[in-house]
Amino acid sequence: MTDREPHWATLMRAGMRGDARSYHRLLQELAPVLRGLASRGFAQHRLGPEDVEDVVQETLLAVHLKRHTWDERQPLFPWVYAIARNKLIDNLRRRGRQAHLPIDDIGESLAVSELPAEMNGVDAERVIARLKGRQREIVVAISIEGASARQVAQRLGMTEGAVRVALHRALKSLARAFRADPP
Amino acid sequence: MKTDDLIKAIAEDGAASARPLSLRVLVALGIGGLLAAALFAQALGVRPDIGSAMQTWRFVGKVVITLTCFAAALWATAQLSRPDAEPRTALAAFSLPMLLLGLAIGVELASSSAGTWSARAMGSNSRLCLASITLLSVAPLVALLVALRAGAPRSPAMAGAAAGLLAGGLGAVLYAIHCPDDSPLFVALWYVPAVALVVLAGAAAGSRVLRW
Numbered sequence: 001m002t003d004r005e006p007h008w009a010t011l012m013r014a015g016m017r018g019d020a021r022s023y024h025r026l027l028q029e030l031a032p033v034l035r036g037l038a039s040r041g042f043a044q045h046r047l048g049p050e051d052v053e054d055v056v057q058e059t060l061l062a063v064h065l066k067r068h069t070w071d072e073r074q075p076l077f078p079w080v081y082a083i084a085r086n087k088l089i090d091n092l093r094r095r096g097r098q099a100h101l102p103i104d105d106i107g108e109s110l111a112v113s114e115l116p117a118e119m120n121g122v123d124a125e126r127v128i129a130r131l132k133g134r135q136r137e138i139v140v141a142i143s144i145e146g147a148s149a150r151q152v153a154q155r156l157g158m159t160e161g162a163v164r165v166a167l168h169r170a171l172k173s174l175a176r177a178f179r180a181d182p183p
Numbered sequence: 184m185k186t187d188d189l190i191k192a193i194a195e196d197g198a199a200s201a202r203p204l205s206l207r208v209l210v211a212l213g214i215g216g217l218l219a220a221a222l223f224a225q226a227l228g229v230r231p232d233i234g235s236a237m238q239t240w241r242f243v244g245k246v247v248i249t250l251t252c253f254a255a256a257l258w259a260t261a262q263l264s265r266p267d268a269e270p271r272t273a274l275a276a277f278s279l280p281m282l283l284l285g286l287a288i289g290v291e292l293a294s295s296s297a298g299t300w301s302a303r304a305m306g307s308n309s310r311l312c313l314a315s316i317t318l319l320s321v322a323p324l325v326a327l328l329v330a331l332r333a334g335a336p337r338s339p340a341m342a343g344a345a346a347g348l349l350a351g352g353l354g355a356v357l358y359a360i361h362c363p364d365d366s367p368l369f370v371a372l373w374y375v376p377a378v379a380l381v382v383l384a385g386a387a388a389g390s391r392v393l394r395w
Contacts, residue, residue: 020195023194028187057184061193066333066335082267139192148195171196
């Protein structure tokens with residue numbers, strides 16, 4: 001499994017150089033691993049899987065918004081794992097749980113089984129509902145309807161640059177909404 | 184929102200154009216440092232006998248110790264602002280300048296008579312020292328905390344403390360070239376608490392504003 005490591009770091013570096021397809025693929029490959037990690041973390045605290053997808057999404061958002069804290073010379077997964085662990089602890093604390101998470105060695109975490117997204121989208125609208133006006137329209141169009149920034153720009157009569165700025169702000173707002181959201 | 188949908192939105196935002204955190208820290212340090220230097224030039228200034236002072240081991244030692252504190256804290260701040268930070272990093276950054284200071288104190292105690300120790304430790308202007316180092320640190324600390332909001336520290340309080348050590352170290356370097364009291368005993372008794380105060384302020388602020 002560890003042979004995914006140079007592969008992931010390569011995808012991230014390509015993404016940071018503007019290769020959107022590599023970046024998309026990286027996030028898609030990380031999601032099931034993060035889901036496995038979060039499920040195991042909740043199980044260790046005798047909690048059900050209701051919030052697993054929240055932790056996965058929060059982690060993906062943080063990986064994206066904090067990508068400049070990754071040192072390109074280092075392997076990628078220990079850094080992703082540290083973010084996931086942090087987000088899991090935050091979630092447990094918001095539920096009023098004492099969080100005791102052993103710091104696993106990374107090898108063991110990588111060996112966590114991947115989980116497909118069964119309960120993907122249980123709270124489909126809860127977090128996105130916190131976005132307002134334009135930001136919400138843009139996120140819905142790009143994520144749920146699968147439009148590109150350019151198509152959204154034409155539809156809304158905005159420049160593509162303005163759509164991209166709004167999208168970036170919306171992702172930041174989403175990250176904030178997760179933090180403010182009592183499960 | 185489904186996770187796959189969120190991934191589409193994130194991928195459309197793209198991963199390019201990420202300014203590295205170390206660059207943001209350096210820019211903040213530049214801005215905060217300029218403000219501190221302006222305040223220093225306005226209110227304190229370089230001591231007039233700087234030329235002859237540079238010939239003495241005590242003055243050189245004082246500057247080296249404060250510069251070490253600054254450099255170690257710069258490294259620790261960058262490290263501790265990452266999610267996969269190694270907390271022992273902080274310990275190393277705090278202990279290196281303390282080790283040098285301990286060494287200098289040893290030399291001072293060995294090379295001067297016991298009767299002069301208390302005068303050397305009290306110096307001539309201890310209150311100015313406390314006030315100057317903390318005040319010179321304010322602008323750098325604020326600038327650093329703003330920049331570090333882009334970080335993802337494993338421990339926000341520890342990242343804030345490192346930023347405090349960095350800002351306090353900068354204030355100490357500046358004050359060191361003004362202050363006529365060069366004894367390591369004076370540095371231990373007055374510089375250290377002043378910087379510690381900035382570290383505490385950084386930790387308290389960090390635990391509030393550096394959460395992510």
